[in-house]
Amino acid sequence: MQELIDVHDENSDTPLLTMDGFDDCIVGIVEGFGVQDVLCYDREKVIAKNMADGMTREEAEEYLDHNQSGSVGDATPCFITLPDEPETTTDEGGKYPPEVYK
Secondary structure: OHHHHHHHHHOOOOOOOOOOOOHHHEEEEEEEOOEEEEEEEEHHHHHHHHHHOOOOHHHHHHHHHHHHOOOOOOOOOEEEOOOOOHHHOOOOOOOOOHHHHO
16 A cells, blocks of 8 residues: 555645555555545544554544544545445454454
8 A cells, every 4th residue: 555655745846644554554646636635544444453552442532533533634544434344343343353454
């Protein structure tokens, strides 16, 4: 994913804004007419990574909502919620188990 970010930044006047330590949660770049390109993160992966740091699911969601997805201008990354796959849903309701990120 870093290669994608580097190529974008080399060809754009405005670099993409990233969340430190969450590159493995990036799903792509969102582009739109007349708006700045932004990175898109998998919301469930970000929550799972927060949970791997010792947060409960509720704490991880609250942290994402209040600290990680707050606006920092036009470059603010976006978060996507992908459909759950039943075979990968955890007991706590998340798509990815926190153990994946240890």
